[in-house]
Amino acid sequence: MVHKLHEIINLCEREGIALHEYFLRTEIKEIGGTEEEILRHMEQNLSVMEQAVQQGIEGVKSRSGMTGGDAKLLAEYLQSGNTLSGSIYTRAMVYATAVNEVNAAMGVICATPTAGSSGTLPGVLFAIRSHLKLSRREQLNFLITAAGCGIVIGNQASISGAEGGCQAEVGSAAAMSAAATVEACGGSPSQSGHALAIALKNLLGLSCDPVAGLVEVPCIKRNTAGVVIAISSAEMALAGVKSRIPVDEVIDTMGKIGRAMPPALRETALGGLAQTETGLEMARRLEETGHTDL
Helix, strand or coil: CCHHHHHHHHHHHHHCCCCCHHHHHHHHHHHHCHHHHHHHHHHHHHHHHHHHHHHHHHHCCCCCCCCCCHHHHHHHHHHHHHCCCHHHHHHHHHHHHHHHHHHHHHCCCCCCCCCCCCHHHHHHHHHHHHHHCCCCHHHHHHHHHHHHHHHHHHHHHHCCHHHHHHCHHHHHHHHHHHHHHHHHCCCCHHHHHHHHHHHHCCCCCEECCHHHCCCCCCHHHHHHHHHHHHHHHHHHHHHCCCCCCCCHHHHHHHHHHHHCCHHHHCCCCHHHHHHHHHHHHHHHHHHHHCCCCC
């Protein structure tokens, strides 16, 4: 596979194909499988996401006691009809929170691209699919485009919080989702590239500072915010707004920032929110009792 996104975009536009077509073709070539096998695997991933959303909305609680129930609260707020941001944004927040709460409760999720960032992509997809009337195959195409973009980001920079901070996890997830959303809306590969760049650069420098070392606080709410960045970035690109910094330069910059981050801000729980007075108290209670009692 070509490792620079702008080269992939140029190839797609020369050949008149969508990003998902390029990524699907490349996957078939590299793994030696068939299109049917790849689509079947993506269908399994999609089904896992759907089940996680449903489970999270019904209400789950993490074993630590730190998180759980927020997806249910957001769903009730959405149903109240008093939301400020419109149903698509709020629905995306509900779904993203639901998936990450299931992850925190040791449920089954699909890493997109990681477990800690597993809510952003399904949050976006499930919020837009009814509005856009996406067929099942179009939803699978969304996953293929997002996955392909994630591979590019991982090859150029990182998708690991331990290596690059949360910008590499939620940042990558938002960027992947933004690019796939543009394609789902009928945008061009070039517009998908701009959406990816806009989303990622708005999360540059985001630290990974999990309280008590668990993928719960502040991880879940960062996914909830990530869907808003993803959708708004897609909207900007669809409107014709362009990233002034080329997409591959944005990706490379994310990698450089990650390598420049001190270890305290890269998933060690030795800095950031994990070292606040409340964060330390939660960690202490968890160590002593196995539960935060919060």
